[in-house]
Amino acid sequence: MPPEIHFSLWGAVLIGLGVGYLAGMLGVGGGFIANPLLNGVLGIPMAIVSGSSLCQISGTSLSGLLRHRRHGHFDARVAVIVLGGVFCGEEAGVAIIGWLKGLGQVELAGGWFDVSELVLRAAFLLMLVFIGGFVFFESRRAGRLAADGRPEAPRAWLARVKLPPCVTPVGGQPVSVMLLALVGLPIGLAQGLLGIGGGVLLLPMLVYVVGVSTHAAVGTDLMVVFIGSLWGTFRHAADGNVSLSLAAALLVTSTFGSQLGALTTTRLPAHRLRRYFSLVVAAAALLVAWKLAGMLGLLPGK
């Protein structure tokens, strides 16, 4: 059954527009920034946020995917192989979240907290800090190389392991199919656990681990995000976690933002695209940290 929730429509519209723009430009679903905003600013419960956000992401990512595919920023073979791991990871994530919910509440810093809420926010924060930091420092290095006129060193770490059968990603070296499927596991885990599309993790993995060119990686991860989020929406809808009104508000506004964002991608150099990506991740990390600190009573005046 659809959940009964009340939220600010204008707040959802603004969040949808902003998140859609970033999603189209950076090749991510946008759940990693939308979820903290919807939960922290609009006060919508995390379970509803996860379901509705995945529902919106499935529409936005398809729109962005089609545009990137038209520009040739796409590697279908890599996307299909990665999706094998995504489905396994997603099932594991859903099972873990059920186990965490069963643990109930725990006493911490003089108050009682929901174990699943606490663990998921901490996991969200750790993931954002790691990804944001990694991409930021790497993009700075790539920017320096570009300024000096030197080519970027090949990065495909996965290509160093020769385990047949192999496929050759766009702009990369041959990589093992089995290892490529394993890349999808953490993405699926993030979808099942945190209710995000997983592009925030997949984009750097495609570039640094698999060795796909940055612009092809953007379209490829949109395909993985689209199919993964569609499956996630089905799972959440079966549990009644999708608010149709919230998903519709986010969907309509974010789609327009996504189209504008995808146009921006083609005009930006790759290293600058990755730097903007890391700054957006850092902003999301700050928001989650603020929310977690407020929950534990660590903020002044609380």
Add this chain to the structure above:
Amino acid sequence: MPIPKALYISLCVVVPPLWGLASYWLFELVARRRPRKSGGQAPAAAPEPADDQCDRA
């Protein structure tokens, strides 16, 4: 009146991709009409950013 669960799940799974598809076509239509209005030819494809060529090399 509460909506049936099957309809609710179908709406959640089918409507967003349809919307994504429709919006893509809409934006494509607008983008194709824009050069005709000005009377000129469609603009040439933008060159790849320099460092992406390094990516592909």
